Amino acid sequence: MTHFTWREPTIPRIPVEQRRERLVAAAFRVVAADGVEAATTRRICAEAGMSLASFHYAFESRDALLEALVVAGLTSEDTAIHAVLTDVPADGGDIESLLRGGLRGYIDSVVADPSREHALIALSQYARQTPGLEGFAADVYRRYYELAATALTAAAEASGARWRTAPQTLAPLVVAATDGLTLAYLNTGDLDVVHRIAEACVAMLLTHLEAA
Known part of the structure; x- marks a missing residue:
């Protein structure tokens, strides 16, 4: 009998600069639709299709992202x-x-x-x-x-x-x-x-x- 060893699929790591670009683009879409006040960290991450952990890997804070935006x-x-x-x-x-x-x-x-x-x-x-x-x-x-x-x-x-x-x-x-x-x-x-x-x-x- 052949035995298989399960391995978790390897998820490619997104370079930090690419994460920043995706988050900035997502924040711009949120601001365009509903204004700066609506651009919460959670809303931006949802728009970018990224996790909160990914956000904090790319930016220290929401203010830092808004400055970049x-x-x-x-x-x-x-x-x-x-x-x-x-x-x-x-x-x-x-x-x-x-x-x-x-x-x-x-x-x-x-x-x-x-x-x-x-x-x-x-x-x-x-x-x-x-x-x-x-x-x-x-x-x-x-x-x-x-x-x-x-x-x-x-x-x-x-x-x-x-x-x-x-x-x-x-x-x-x-x-x-x-x-x-x-x-x-x-x-x-x-x-x-x-x-x-x-x-x-x-x-x-x-x-x-x-x-x-």
Whole structure:
């Protein structure tokens, strides 16, 4: 008779960095759906399909995970805004069309994933209220201003226009417009209002060009 020795199946160990990434992604989904307050350790683990033991192997605490989530979420928003605002066609065009196209591209990104925008707003608020993270949110906005200034400079160069007002001065106005149209869409879903905000921003920017 052949005897078999039972062995427990070997479960592959997940590298700690991969555990962290899964937990951060799960936390982002929870925050997008129900806000930061709903992002409890237990809820995040359930969303990630991981045990509480796995959580504590990857993060010291919920606060540590939320800190990583703030950094990952707002950094990814930086990347997304960079992709949209600096996407100036190589063949140029008139500056009004370039400005309008950039803002419409941003609107398309908001409409495509509103839950992401809800999560990013919640994370920004959390960062401002959390000791040690309040400066991070401010740094992210300074980065947004830099991206907007870069986009305005690129649009002028591609179209042959010249700014009468420095792009660095105009950049916060562009960011204020994108913040405003984002909140308008998230709260009302009214694209007509959103596009009117964008058109008002374009009209304002055109007044800061040097005469042809």
